[in-house]
Structure formats: C-alpha cells, structure tokens
Amino acid sequence: MRLIGINHLKFLYYLFAYAPIPLFLTVIYVLSSVKKIKRLGTYLFISMSIFFVAVGFYYPYFRLGYPLVPLLSISAAKFITKTNKFKPYIAIACIAVSLLLGLKTLTYKSDVPKRAAELVEQYAEKENVNYIYAVVPPNITFYMGGEIIIPSNHPWSKIGRKIPVFLKKKKIMYPDENLLLNEDKVLLIHATTIDSVKQENIELYNSGSLLTSIEFIDAPVYYKDIFNAFRKSKQIYEVYLFESEKLSEQIDMLWNLGFDQRITVIYKDWN
16 A cells, blocks of 8 residues: 555645645745756755655654655745745735644643543552553653663663663663562553553453553544544543462563563652
C-alpha cells in the first residue's frame, strides 16, 4: 500500500487540512516563478519534494511531516514579499485564517492524562508499592512522579555508556538482576491503546488482581490522528496489583516485561 502512494496522498491531505495557507501560497509561488525561480527557491522546492517522497513510505502520522511546514512557510513568505503594497494585508489575512483554522487545536485541553496518573499515585501510596509498570502513552507517565528506570537494552542506556553524564543519578535495570524479588507488591497501569502488550502477556496479566478499570472518553492527544482507528474511541485504563507471593515463577516474566520498549518502569521511594 505504501509503495503505490497511499501514504503520500494521506500526507498531502494532512497539509491541506493543517497547513493550507503555506501550501496554497507555495503552489502559487512555484507556478508564478517557474521560469525565474532563484537558487534558494530551487533548493527549497527540491528539499520539500525529497522529504515528502521519503516521509510517504512511513506510517502516516502528521507529526512526521512537521518539518515540511516551516519549509512551506519560507516559500510562502517569499511569495508575499513579491506582492508589494498588498504585503501587510495578505500577511494579516494569512495569520487570521491560520488562527481560525487552528482554533480547535489552540483551545484543546484535557485532564485525562493527569487524572489517570493521579489514580495510579493513589493506589501506589495505598499499597506502598515501589515499582510501577506503565503500559500507557507517554503523556500519562509525564504526570507520574518517581524515577524512570532505564532498561539496559534501551538506546538511552547505550548513549549513556558513551556519555556518562546522561546516566547521572539514573537507575539502570539489567535482565539478570531481578529487583522485584525483594518487593512484596508491584503495580501496573494498562491502556487499551496498547492492548498488544496485554494480548502477548495474557497469562501474566491474569496472575494479577484488577484493582480498578476506568473509562475515559478522551483519547491520548497523538491518537487523535485523522486516520487513526482510536480517534473517536473511548479508552480504558486498568490498574493491576501483582503480589510476589502469588506470582511464584512468573516474577521473572514480570521483570522481563520491563525490557519491552512499549513499557516504562517507574521507581518510587516512599521513605
């Protein structure tokens, strides 16, 4: 599907939907200056074309196309500078229309990530849990207190070996050193947007106790993509409690789960 241009058409639609003014003015600029376009304009057009073709071979999320917007804005600005006495009016109109089209984005506000994080905090404190497994989008872990543990197989760990300052005061977890063996309880929060983790580890999930399950109408921000199936779906957040006495041999399965790069392990010291 990607190779026949489906994703390219989707990215083009994104530009029409989210950056229509820079795109429209760029097209006019190129068409009106095709025979006398200057070196900078040529470089801009070639750069945009190469980037657009390359990005079309990836999964179509508009955030991958962000670099195109400033490039389009430069060429759009070059067109405005050619309009002589109408420059101020065209510039003001472009700003006004862009703000109007982006009104929903500018006014968007959601407390779902914070509420989900607070829910986990309450259970972690109540159960005196030190380790929290977050199988949720990063806009939720952002609000969760504690220290993020870096898995030894994570790219950040590899960077830290070369530049130690990046790992200063950071805790690293290794597969052969199961820190959960010294813990009585472990907490896990799971979001339905990452259900693949649950499906792959259903036996482990079933060994935990489901403390609560809460449904939020609002999806994580970056799931509100035009072509994303989760865009209008309700999201369910589940909080599981794992007790070491009940896990037995599955304690290693839980520890190894932390090395899955879809998961964030957080350490909380209540002392």
